[in-house]
Amino acid sequence: MRFIGNVIWLLFGGLSVAIEYFIGTIALMITIIGIPFGLQTIKLGVLAIWPFGSEVVRTDFAGGCLSTLMNIIWFFVAGFWILVTHILFGLLLGITIIGIPWAKQHFKLAGLALTPFGREVR
Numbered sequence: 001m002r003f004i005g006n007v008i009w010l011l012f013g014g015l016s017v018a019i020e021y022f023i024g025t026i027a028l029m030i031t032i033i034g035i036p037f038g039l040q041t042i043k044l045g046v047l048a049i050w051p052f053g054s055e056v057v058r059t060d061f062a063g064g065c066l067s068t069l070m071n072i073i074w075f076f077v078a079g080f081w082i083l084v085t086h087i088l089f090g091l092l093l094g095i096t097i098i099g100i101p102w103a104k105q106h107f108k109l110a111g112l113a114l115t116p117f118g119r120e121v122r
Contacts, residue, residue: 002036002052002053005101005102006049006050006051006052006053006082007012007054008019008054008102009050009105010049012089012093012099012102013048013085013086013089013093013102013106013109014048014049014050014051016085016089017085017086017109018045018046018048018049018087019047019081020078020081021041021042021044021045021048021082022042023078024041024074024077024078024079024082025037025038025042025045025090026038026040026042027078028074028077028078036070036078036098037070037073037074037082037102037117039041040070040116040117041074041116041119043048044112044116044121046111046121047109047112047121048109051105051109052105054121054122055122056112056119056121056122057103057119057120057122058118058119058120059118059119059120067117067118070117071114071115071116071117071118073115074117075114079113079114079115079116080097082113083110083113083114084109085120086106086109087106087110088100089103089106090107090110091103092104092105093106
């Protein structure tokens with residue numbers, strides 16, 4: 001069932017969101033300072049392709065002030081636009097009863113798009 005859910009996810013917004021994550025990753029990895037950003041956002045791009053069956057947990061050793069600073073920079077580079085995309089797809093899919101599970105997944109990932117640092121994908 002996860003496989004079917006993930007295939008449908010790719011068709012209804014997952015691929016476009018993953019492309020946004022990868023574009024944001026490239027923008028961050030231009031400099032050496034942005035490489036830690038890029039490593040985390042690559043994980044999120046993969047999660048955006050295949051989200052069903054994965055979970056995101058907050059890490060205990062989140063890095064404190066550093067992860068907060070990284071989340072602020074991420075918000076201005078790409079996080080806001082990915083958030084908007086998730087909300088739009090979530091609203092669009094939430095109109096129909098069949099699309100509600102995918103809409104819920106978009107809304108879950110919208111929160112992750114704002115603050116991806118300090119979390120781990122399992």
